[in-house]
Amino acid sequence: MPCLMDTALLHPDPDDADWLIPVLPSAALTQRLQPIEREIREQRRLAIELADVFEPFMAITAHAEPTTQGLTVLEGGDRIGAVIERATAECRSEILTVQPGGGRSEDSLTEAMKRGQTVLDRGIMMRTLYQHTVRHSQGTLAYAARMAQGNVQIRTLEELVDRLMIFDRTVALIPARADRQAALELRHPGLVEYLAKVFEQQWNRATPLVEEVPYPPSTDGITGVQRTIAKLLVEGHVDEAIARRLGMNVRTCRAHIAKIAAALGSGSRAQLGYLIAQSGILDKDT
Structure with a gap:
């Protein structure tokens, strides 16, 4: 009986306090839900008020990325592209890039050509490392020939670790995920200088695109x-x-x-x- 009273399925008879009268379950349920629904409405109203209060502050930080000691995480291809565009526009003297993989797609070459032309027009020195396999890609070769007209040098290596971009040796971008939808923007002087040294080591081992790759001669039919x-x-x-x-x-x-x-x-x-x-x-x- 106490449980039935707690759940409002029984209530005292108003005409005789010694008797208890049963209540329809649907009516008892409605009675129990009413205070809960009032509390939910109150919490929802409070949530709306808080959202209104915080909205101006959210707008200020909507485009900011989490930064820790010169390291910024960039999420999404659009955001990464925007940072590359900004770094290119702010660059004053030198761009170093590493582009592993074979021939590049027409879209990526068009985008690279547009960005590269801006570099050429401003007289910025640019050095790029590709892999030997781009030597078999007509699209990439045409892009390289166009870019080589200015202060652009291109060399190739058989193996490259991963993508890398360095601007004026003050900011560097490296991938953070294999799907290329996340990148790290590095501005810590020690990290950027280390990456620049890695680039220089690879550059010294690479072969200019206009020269033949110095492979050892074929032996036993194996290139x-x-x-x-x-x-x-x-x-x-x-x-x-x-x-x-x-x-x-x-x-x-x-x-x-x-x-x-x-x-x-x-x-x-x-x-x-x-x-x-x-x-x-x-x-x-x-």
């Missing part, structure tokens, strides 16, 4: 790029990882692997690794 693939195979990398590191598609990578296997007389992937190690072709790298 220089195929020796690089063989080395990565022996190290245990899968086809997709090798293709990504060398800036080529997986189909091209597997075609090279098939040629290596044919040259060494391998009938399986396990045997291929053994034959590569036994053949001594990796000892002939320079």
